Amino acid sequence: MGEREGMRIAIIAESFPPDVNGVAHCVVRVAENLVRSGHQPLVIAPEPARATAGADARLPYPVERVPSVPLPGYPTFRLGLPAPRTRRAIARHRAEIVHLASPVALGAWGSRVARAMSLPTVAVYQTDLPAYARAYRLGAVTEAFAWRWLRDIHNAADRTLAPSSATAAALREHGMERVRLWGRGVDADRFHPARRDERLRAEIAPRGEVIVGYVGRLAAEKRVDLLASIAGLPGVRLAVTGGGPMEEELRQALPSAVFLGTRHGEDLARIYASLDVFVHTGPFETFGQTVQEACASGLPVIAPAAGGPLDLVTEAVTGFLVPPGDGDALAAAAGRLAADPPLRARMGEAARRRVLGRSWPALVSELTGHYAAVLGAEAAQPRMAA
Numbered sequence: 001m002g003e004r005e006g007m008r009i010a011i012i013a014e015s016f017p018p019d020v021n022g023v024a025h026c027v028v029r030v031a032e033n034l035v036r037s038g039h040q041p042l043v044i045a046p047e048p049a050r051a052t053a054g055a056d057a058r059l060p061y062p063v064e065r066v067p068s069v070p071l072p073g074y075p076t077f078r079l080g081l082p083a084p085r086t087r088r089a090i091a092r093h094r095a096e097i098v099h100l101a102s103p104v105a106l107g108a109w110g111s112r113v114a115r116a117m118s119l120p121t122v123a124v125y126q127t128d129l130p131a132y133a134r135a136y137r138l139g140a141v142t143e144a145f146a147w148r149w150l151r152d153i154h155n156a157a158d159r160t161l162a163p164s165s166a167t168a169a170a171l172r173e174h175g176m177e178r179v180r181l182w183g184r185g186v187d188a189d190r191f192h193p194a195r196r197d198e199r200l201r202a203e204i205a206p207r208g209e210v211i212v213g214y215v216g217r218l219a220a221e222k223r224v225d226l227l228a229s230i231a232g233l234p235g236v237r238l239a240v241t242g243g244g245p246m247e248e249e250l251r252q253a254l255p256s257a258v259f260l261g262t263r264h265g266e267d268l269a270r271i272y273a274s275l276d277v278f279v280h281t282g283p284f285e286t287f288g289q290t291v292q293e294a295c296a297s298g299l300p301v302i303a304p305a306a307g308g309p310l311d312l313v314t315e316a317v318t319g320f321l322v323p324p325g326d327g328d329a330l331a332a333a334a335g336r337l338a339a340d341p342p343l344r345a346r347m348g349e350a351a352r353r354r355v356l357g358r359s360w361p362a363l364v365s366e367l368t369g370h371y372a373a374v375l376g377a378e379a380a381q382p383r384m385a386a
Contacts, residue, residue, distance in 0.1 A: 004372040008040045010095035010119075012086070012110035014102045014127070016045035016063070017055070019077065020243075020262055021217060022289050023102045023126050029185060030099075033364035035060045042093040046080035046106060064089040066106065076245075080106030087113045095119060097371050102126035103153045111156050120378045122370055123157035124182070125150075125171060128307070131284035135221035147174050158374040161367075163287035164308040182367060183311070185360030186292045190266070193298035193352065195273035204258050204274070209237035210338040213275035215268070215290045218244035222282040229331035230279060231256050236338050241271055272297035276344060277337045280309065283324035288312055295355045300347035302333045318351035 011031060015023040027043060034041045041061045046068035056063040066085060068078035086109060090098065098114040100107040100123040107123070114121045129150060133143040154160045154176045161182035162168035171179050205211050212230055216222055224246065231238040231254050238257040240250070251259055263271055272278070278294035280303040285291075288308035294301050295312065301319035303309035313319045320336075322329035337344050 004368070004375065006038055006040070007034075007368065007371055007375070008094055008096050009034060009042070009099055009371065010090045010093055010097070010110075011041055011043045011099040011101055012103070012107055013043055013045045014080065014104055014106055015077065016043060018048050018050070020264070021077075022287070025289065026124075026126065026184060027101050029360045030101075030364055030367065031059075031061050033185075033360050034368070036361070037364065037368065039368065040093075041099075042089060042095065044080075044086055044089055044106075044110065046078040048078060049076065062093070080109075082106075082109040086110060087117065090114075090117065090119070097122065097375055099371075100124065100153070100157065104129060104150070108149070108153050111153050115156065120374045121157040122159050122161060122367075122374055123154050124161045124163075125154065125167060126163060126286055128167070128284045128286050132221050135284060151175050158377065159370055161370060164311045166307050166310050167286045180370065182370065183358065183363060184287050184289055184292065185363035186289075186296050186355050186358050187360065188296045188352070188356055188358075190269045191272055191293045191296035192269070193273055193348070195266075195270045195297070197270050197274045200270060200274045204239050204260075205237040209235055210276045211237050211239055211274065212277045212279055212334050212338070213239040213241065213271070214279055214281065215241040215272065215294070216280070216282065218242050218247045218250055220246060221284050223325065224250055224281055225253055226281045226325070226327040226330055227257070227279065228254055229327035230334045233331060233335050233338065236334065239271070239275065241268070269293075269297070272299065275299055277302065277334055278319075279330060279334060280304070281330065283307070285309060292355055292358065295351035298348040298352045300337055300344050301351060302330060302337070312354075314350070314354070318347055318354055 013027045017024050031041045044064045047065040066083045067081045071077040071079055098119050098121045129146040130143045133146050160179045162171055162179050168179050168181050240257050241260045241263055243262040278299040278301045280291050283304045283306045285308045291301050291309055291312045301313050303313050304324035305321035306324045313321055315321050320333040
């Protein structure tokens with residue numbers, strides 16, 4: 001079914017700026033492109049640790065904040081709490097459909113509210129909670145509970161959107177229904193090889209080393225510790241961009257690496273373009289937005305052969321896929337690329353060509369097609385209130 005005009009959408013997000021993560025980034029890009037396409041989104045998100053009323057007010061769509069508490073062990077991430085204002089905000093916005101962005105806590109409440117209001121829902125799967133349970137060694141019972149919790153949320157939705165073919169297959173294997181594929185967009189104008197900065201390169205690698213870079217959160221599930229094997233390669237300089245709870249531990253584990261901190265916007269794009277090789281270490285990515293941004297920046301990518309990167313990296317064409325958790329394999333691939341500038345150039349050019357059709361406007365057009373299909377099904381067979 002084709003895209004409908006002027007839809008009113010309530011996006012219930014587990015995370016939103018000032019948070020820096022894939023969920024928050026995706027919600028921002030979706031909401032701004034919905035507005036540009038003539039739709040009217042509302043974002044409902046947890047209150048941040050610091051007040052951002054001024055920042056929210058400058059956005060071209062309304063944002064409703066709900067009470068939140070810090071996530072244990074990760075205080076910079078806030079969990080949204082059930083609150084009556086969720087329903088009031090949806091009613092005030094006159095939403096036709098509810099978009100659950102990576103629903104876990106606030107999204108579970110939002111799902112109940114939507115059912116009570118007889119509103120259709122589209123649930124976007126983004127955070128691999130069961131994999132995190134494995135990464136943090138919380139046990140099989142916790143992992144099974146995570147699958148059961150997510151299955152209940154997603155099977156109550158009219159449609160679940162998975163970001164990669166590997167994730168879609170895993171969801172179906174664990175009993176999730178009505179799963180469709182919907183990827184992520186990338187800003188190929190912002191992330192562009194032309195942003196390469198020779199001055200920055202000289203700061204990172206003053207002796208002219210090949211710069212291998214990682215961009216992302218510094219958390220246990222990202223397995224950034226595997227970069228130690230790359231940091232020891234001769235003629236290679238490791239650059240780490242991002243922040244998170246493991247930053248101090250990683251600074252000690254990777255003393256020869258350059259840590260550039262958390263970066264955004266044009267500054268982040270300049271860093272990507274100034275790298276020679278991009279390496280991604282996390283084995284639990286449902287998509288891998290940083291991989292896509294690196295491709296747009298004209299970089300060959302080394303990533304685990306698991307999850308989202310399987311769709312984003314073409315082996316020996318745009319980069320290398322290695323066994324998850326294998327630091328030696330990461331180092332071998334990085335060493336091969338470091339020693340072969342023509343190979344890096346060919347792969348980088350191929351990587352950029354691969355992502356040029358994945359703009360955010362194109363991906364949000366696909367998303368509104370999913371909205372329209374769900375709304376069309378609702379019109380054909382109205383549902384009863386929960």
